[in-house]
Amino acid sequence: MPRPWERYSGLTYLLLVLFLPLNVPLVAFGLPxxxxxxxxxxxxxxxxxAGVGAVVVVAAALSxxxxxxxxxxxxxIAAWSGGSALSMLVLGSTTDVRYLYVAMTTTAVSIASxxxxxxxxxxxFVAAGWLFGWLSVAAGISDLLWDWPRVxxxxxxxxxxxxxxxxxxxxxxxxxxLSPGRVFLAMNCAVVLVYLVRLRxxxxxxxxxxxxxxATLLWSFGRVGLLAVTLGFxxxxxxxxxxxxxxxxxxxLAIPVLPLVGSRLVQVSDATGQWRFDLWWxxxxxxxxxxxxxxxxxxxxxxxxxxAHNQVLESLASGGLVSLxxxxxxxxxxxxxxxxxxxxxxxxxxxxxxxxxxxxxxxVLTFGGSSTVVNSALVLVIIVIVxxxxxxxxxxxxx
Numbered sequence: 001m002p003r004p005w006e007r008y009s010g011l012t013y014l015l016l017v018l019f020l021p022l023n024v025p026l027v028a029f030g031l032p033x034x035x036x037x038x039x040x041x042x043x044x045x046x047x048x049x050a051g052v053g054a055v056v057v058v059a060a061a062l063s064x065x066x067x068x069x070x071x072x073x074x075x076x077i078a079a080w081s082g083g084s085a086l087s088m089l090v091l092g093s094t095t096d097v098r099y100l101y102v103a104m105t106t107t108a109v110s111i112a113s114x115x116x117x118x119x120x121x122x123x124x125f126v127a128a129g130w131l132f133g134w135l136s137v138a139a140g141i142s143d144l145l146w147d148w149p150r151v152x153x154x155x156x157x158x159x160x161x162x163x164x165x166x167x168x169x170x171x172x173x174x175x176x177x178l179s180p181g182r183v184f185l186a187m188n189c190a191v192v193l194v195y196l197v198r199l200r201x202x203x204x205x206x207x208x209x210x211x212x213x214x215a216t217l218l219w220s221f222g223r224v225g226l227l228a229v230t231l232g233f234x235x236x237x238x239x240x241x242x243x244x245x246x247x248x249x250x251x252x253l254a255i256p257v258l259p260l261v262g263s264r265l266v267q268v269s270d271a272t273g274q275w276r277f278d279l280w281w282x283x284x285x286x287x288x289x290x291x292x293x294x295x296x297x298x299x300x301x302x303x304x305x306x307x308a309h310n311q312v313l314e315s316l317a318s319g320g321l322v323s324l325x326x327x328x329x330x331x332x333x334x335x336x337x338x339x340x341x342x343x344x345x346x347x348x349x350x351x352x353x354x355x356x357x358x359x360x361x362x363x364v365l366t367f368g369g370s371s372t373v374v375n376s377a378l379v380l381v382i383i384v385i386v387x388x389x390x391x392x393x394x395x396x397x398x399x
Contacts, residue, residue: 001065002115003063003065004064007116010112010115011061013121015092015381016048018376018380024123030142032345050104057108062122066114069333074111079322079326080323081102081324082323083098083315083318084296085102087318088296102365110382114390122199125195125380126196126205129192133192133210134215136175137216152172152176154173155202176220183224183362185222186226187377188380190217190254191359192213194355196209198236198346198348205295224361228358229358231255231357236351249331249332249335252354253312256311259280259361263281280308283313284353290316296320299317307366309363310362311327315327340389348384349388365378
């Protein structure tokens, strides 16, 4: 069992990593400390989280505070996130040390998550709920009234939707909120909302937090977040714990894979959706994709080796078989952990895993340009899954 100083060290590190993608919006609010503490989510900030993360990993190994299942999960994360750095070195496709920093940081996140107590995890998610929920809403209202901070962006699709509902929303933009973008915001809101609702909040302020998250999710117009929430709520109604792990694993994998299959079979009227379908098949039709090291991460100016917008495809393209196998190991270990505690945690871990798979239908771990960050939604998912690996199993059955 981790000692108190180890728990708070792990919590501090996780807050540092979660803070990194929020740095730019915090500067927009005028907080001077964030200007010198971290730069934009790039090389300097990632170097800091990677270096501190290495210390966290070594300290945890020396103190024997992390069990074998959690180390195996950390190894899966390392393979998934580190495959791109390995592919970059082997193929010589580009030189970007941030890829190594991301791998080190995400691996350290999984180890730091193992040091948290369940109470710390719950408190962290409630705090994240206030941050991504009502504080983002407040920022959006402030932008509407006083044009500060600039967290609203124009999106004609929102206007079209509101017009179809008979609502006039001229001048109303979608909400980026306290996040690098509305898609990031939607991902974070989805993970936190699914967690808190399945947790069955028994305090009034927890319900208030959930309302703020739902409002932010709708205002962000992030469809990936809506998909993640829907999957997290609906698919956990099925009693997966009565089946073998392979069935839950297959379901989690099918969510990001089926859109790839369907993209060749159907045409959609939505221009963004069709663009995504065409992009996927630009990747899939490239024979180099199936080589051991994939296409390798490259500058996003190259559409083949840029940002795949599907996590399975992104892992295979940027990191080859190493990243793909790491991703599959992540899903397998997540499904095993979710089934292990399904009867005692009201399928909270399972719900978060399904929400994560919904996010994987786009992607959450990407390599190239400004997308090379440690997405805070992935950090939150890792915290829940790693925690379930240590959580004691009870005999009580949850509906």
